[in-house]
Every structure is written in structure tokens, then in C-alpha cells.
Amino acid sequence: MKKTNKGIKCNYCGEVFGKVGIKRHLEKCKIREEKNQPGEEVYYWIQVQGYYQKEYCMYLDVSANASLKDLDQFLRDKWLECCGHLSMFKIDGEVYDSDPDPDAMFGSNKSMKVKLKDVLYEGLEFIHEYDFGSTTVLKLKVLSKRTGVKRKEKVVLMARNLPPAFACVECGRPATQLCSCCIYEEYAFYCDECGEEHECGEDMMLPVVNSPRMGVCGYCGEED
Secondary structure (H helix, E strand, C coil), X not given: CCEECCCEEECCCCCEECHHHHHXXXXXXXXXXXXXXXXXXXXXXXXXXXXXXXXXEEEEEEECCCEHHHHHHHHHHHHHCCCCCXXXXXXXXXXXXXXXXXXXXXXXCEECCCEHHHCCCCCCEEEEEECCCCCEEEEEEEEEEEEECCCCCCEEEEEEXXXXXXXXXXXXXXXXXXXXXXXXXXXXXXCHHHHHHCCCCHHHEEECCCCCCCCCCXXXXXXX
């Protein structure tokens, strides 16, 4: 695949690192330390990445008093939301559903209204799934548990991968779109000009975006 990965950018200072380097950097980033004063509020540092597309990753600082619903909404806003699909977390053998059915014949899944401090712990790895038809699966890991001053934001994005660069399959120029019909069988990235000539037509084209859900359903990237 004609793709170039560019590293992970710290949202505090703007420096770029690899996956190992970004973890070490966030520990010592001076700007992050200045913005996160000492306090008694508990936070989790959580790594999120595509289960199958590991080049897509985010590093989050999340309040322990936030709910799974808050985390789910953040993931939807940044990486997933296209058509209001259902979603769920799988944590230690339990399923937490975005819309649990209390009348389910074989027992209902749990609600996402539970607070993170009641289900997460340092070192835990767990799964998030969005859309049970064309599913996007994310892998999450609690990297550490910390304390700091209480803040308004429940979830803060500390770092995120820079958008991978794709080359147009026809001319080699930077790709801006892909064919959602062909992408499962072949490299199907195109620049604007070559995309207009593609045989599947413009209705099958979706934009190149920085998300593991790129090319799936009607996903067009996070809203500004």
C-alpha cells in the first residue's frame, strides 16, 4: 500500500514521536505539567488505537468520574460517528451497551452510565465497538492512574497520530478520497482529478480522513 505514516503529535507542545517515545514524552512534557497542576482529582491515561489499523492512535487523559458514556461520545466525535449506530464496551467479560434492552430474553447488557472509576484500573485492556453491521473495533489500554487539579473537561486529547499520507493509485499525487466499493479488494485511493474518472462513480467516494473508520459506511471525518 502506498501509505506513509508520520508519527504521533503531542497536543501540548507540538513535537512528534513514535509510539514508544510519545509515552515517555507525555510523562515529562513541560507544557503538559504547567497545565496540569497538583490536586486530588483522579485521572486515567488511556491509549486508544484501531484494533486492526494500529497506526491510528490517541492518548487520552480522562477523569475517573467520567462515565463510559462520556468516553463513548468522545470516541464517536473524534473517530466514529456517521449514522448514529449503536456501540458497546467489552470490559473484563462484561458488555456495556449504548442502548441496553431491559426486556432482552437472555438478560440485558449493562449501561454505559457507569463511572470509569468503578470499572477501570491500571493495566486494563478493553474493547470498544461501533456499528454492529460494518463494525469499527478499537483497543483501549489504561496506561496509568494519576491525580491532578479538578477541571471542566472530562476527556482531554493529549496526543494523536498525524494523518497518514496516501498516494493516488493512478498518478501518485496525494490522495484525497477513496472508493468505498473497491477498498476491500484493492488499493483504491485517488486524488480529486483521478477520482472523477473512477468507474464506480462519485457516490462511492469518501474522503481520506484520520480515523480507523475511514472508508466505512458514510463516515466523512470528525465535525469541526
